[in-house]
Amino acid sequence: MSKNRFSVVGQPLPKIDAWGKVTGETRYADDLALPRLAHGRLLRSAHAHARIACIDTSRARALPGVYAVITGADLPRVKFGILPVSQDEEALCTEKVRMVGDAIAAVAAVDEETAERACRLIEVEYEPLPALMSIQDSLAHPEIRIHEYGDGPNVHKNVALQFGDVEAAFARADLVREDVFHFEGNTHLPMEQHAAVAHWMADGKLTLWSSTQTPHYVHRLLAKILDVPAAHIRVVAAPVGGGFGGKLDPFAHEIAACKLSQLTGRPVKIACTREEVFYIHRGRHPVLMWIKTGFTKQGDITGCHLRTWLDGGAYGSYGVASTFYTGVINPVTYKMPVYKFEGARVFTNRPPCGPKRGHGTPQPRFALECQLDKAAEQLGLDPADMRRRIVAEPFTKTANHLTVTTIGLEECIDKVVEASGWRDKRPRYQAAAAAQTPKPLWQPRLRKGVGIACSAYMTGAGTAIYWNNMPHSGVVVRADRSGGVTILCGATDIGQGSDSILAYLVAEVLGIEPKDVHVHPADTSLTPVDLGSYSSRVTLMCGQAAIQAGERLKAAVFKAVAAKLGVDASALVARERKIGVADDWDKALTFAQAVELGEAMHGVLAFPGSYAPPKRAGKYKGGGVGPSPCYSYSACVVELTVDEDTGTVVLDDVWIAHDIGRALNPLLVEGQVEGSIYMGIGEALMEEQVFRKHLHKTPSMLDYKSPTTLETPEIHTYLVETDDPEGPFGAKEAGQGPLLPVIPAIANAIYQAVGVRIDEVPITPDKIVKGLELKRQGKPARIGPDKLPLFTFKEPLVVDSAFGQPAEAIAVRPFAEETPR
């Protein structure tokens, strides 16, 4: 496939919703105003762990302006959760609260002020229980149970998988390293705070508008939670002002708004405050990691054994998947013939963690890439060359039975090594770092360093969160007589540009302009199901469904045009809003005329497209997490300056090369890459969701430190195109993978600059200063965890390693037939 085959694909076009976003026309959930709208507010727990003895809402009900007050007693007694295996949440807690911020009651009132006042009038009698605020606390106190289910006292999930004989692999190695790392939890911090408007109308049917990434899952779960037939519920995804994984669960404010609307007969809006968004969370898990890897003298990996302990917080959420993700993706990047993974997710009385950009993989990526750097140093190898040597083989299987298709990582490494001046800078900075000339206190000692890291990430999860044989993505393309085309798809654009991608792909297929394509927002009563905007699945899965639907429409229209022009349909082309024979273009019909002919021949022109990923999950328990149609790859070099006296790190430049398969719109891809880098920088250097006296220490945009544009360096992005057979026109993901390498690349660059290993993020100035003090005292210049929890992982499930087995690109892809049924 050459680039000039395309007219829309590959063009740096603006997003179709760009005008609305920059002018403020876009109406987010909190912008919705309906007649007789009531405003809701949730009362949230002030205790991290307590039994609810009694709730008295009488004073709140009596407040003028209050329409309704509800508690858990007003809702069906049913627990729910996004994963079928973790049904442990209540919208409004009835018996127990498990964290500060758990919702207990909800109020609908004439305005937000009144609703807030009413919340303060609700009297809750608590019987406080000891709060368990860390993995160590929770494991040390099995007599205190946060939940009654799981794989042990306060252990949500305990997994162990082994592919091949790791001990033999270590015995074969020239160097075996064991390292311990910690990755602090952090949160998504979307610009838009969650908001929902519910309207339970007089006909007994419910509509919910919500800033959600997964209208389909919310639809399914609302039916269960509210005990209402799903057929009577409509969920509309409002434009989402940033998701990053934080809007993937059903939330208390959505459910409460629905119930309050039913009781009041009014539409009800609940918009979360910023502080509430910190409690809703479902963000990055704090993960403690132990990683043991064997290396040959040449830098080949003989085998790897990883243990992870995840602080899950108070609820399950996506945690079972998160636990697997800390283990299953690392083998996709490098040749890792033997692999063992043990992971445990522990409940604590903190806001529940879940999926955040990179879901479960930035933490073990940090561990692996820092360990590779240490191994390269010990082996006397250049860390870039070492990585390049061990890049996994395309179209093979990994030790843990994942099928890998195209891999552009070698080219990515070459690009960033070349562009960053790695070969020149690395020895130069190394020599400079060794110099220790005396200097006066006032003179800053600035040290430069370069660091490298690589990564891989899924392009869409290969399995749905509930078991089914239906499509993961559905699209209906409808042509109207004006020459316009409407796309109906249940995907939500969370800022990543998925609506635009749908418009580009269908415009490409039909030879029209993206502006001629109207993309309808996700609406469960109108749009075919798409599972949601997560796991970097939308461009690939909706894209393939949209191409299929577009091709079917095109075939129908071509048939009618062929009859009109008296030519064979195979001679027709669609471009420039016309359909005709290339050699006889003067006779070409406009697209609108062609649609009229098509409609006259076939009736209504509306065609479905469906996509489900190839079925190739590993045939072992747990094999469903990790498979993906294809994987993106990234390589990143960071150059930075460390001020030794203050520990301040200034990023000078980031070079990143990303194997995108094909850039459907390079501008959007670069935007996703830059956004990922920016988010990674925050995680590497400052962001931390930490607690003091059971409370979130910094639940505000001012105090939760996240970088600004001023902390964001020049980012040099290089796109590598590998034209993957699984992707729409060859495309792979861009929204998550590029976040992964920047964090270890920063840690590795800091080590190169000042000779201090900070084996935990965030890498804050005080840790660097402390590390330098240790170095001056001649002690090991390392800051990081050294203790591991006393914990017994379960007996591993032992499976043969599938490493190196050849893999077909597409095994079986359901719904892939070419013609409409």
Add this chain to the structure above:
Amino acid sequence: MIRLPAFEYLKPRTVSDAVKFMSDRGPDAMLVAGGTDLYPNLKRRQFEPKALVGLRGIRELRGVRASGGGATIGSGTTLTQVATHPAVARRYPALATAAGLVSSPQLRNMGTLGGNVCVDTRCNYYNQTYDWRKAIGFCMKKDGDICLVAPGSSRCWAVSSSDTAPVLWALGATARLVGPGGERTLPVAALFRDDGIEYLAKRPDEILTEIALPPDDGWASVYLKLRRRGSFDFPVLGVAAAVRREGDIVREARIVLGAVASQPREATAAAAALVGQRLTSETITRVAELAAGPSKPLDNTDFTHPYRKKVTRVYVARALARLAGLDAGPSSYEAGA
């Protein structure tokens, strides 16, 4: 959304009307200028005034007047105006720097010099919503009676978080206060008290109307700010240094530290050690060690407090080096810009 409480907003046109409103309303009223700090604090119920007396409509409070060797700056002058005024930048560069480092451009366009000088002290047990503070158990600064950062303490340890106050102190500025009993002028150094709650020597019904800066003859000044990010953040350490030299001999010196106590903290012993000296590398090192003495941060702001203590000497040394011309200029991150 977190909402403002209800209050009455009074809009005087003159200082005397403002004073009258304040004395009429007594403790139920508060002054507001740019509102960039007060309004968010109201949302969190850190204050619950019945009335706000808005100073924005009072013309006489605005503007920079450079006269003779000195200058007067109306308290209602925005921080952007202070930061960009040519005479301020020329004569009092530390003040221009400090004003230009407050928060973000948008907030500097609203926030005023008077507001920044009088800005509420901060503490990460206190700058939280009502519900958060209730959950942890209220502190003595609002709604409670203990100090959460120093539980045995009988006083509040909230941190002075003004960028401009330590600079004005170091520059020897004076403040004009107008109250029901008339007006008075006092050194900026006497405007503050070492208490997180009663951090101003100004009475609540007095209005800070003007800052007067003495002639800059022979004085040079500099301000360095430590904060996490290049924008938004309050200082967690500020170093204001001013010296008057004859030839290259220091004749007078003031070093004032911001954000290490409940008021700006003058490092008098360090400054005294500068007098009669040249600003050499050795002097700077010695003085910086002395200056770090009064820096006694507690665990109630961003960064760890041992770290803030540790880097005080570095920041003081760098400030003095800049005055000595030993340093080409601030690298962007040291200045936080």
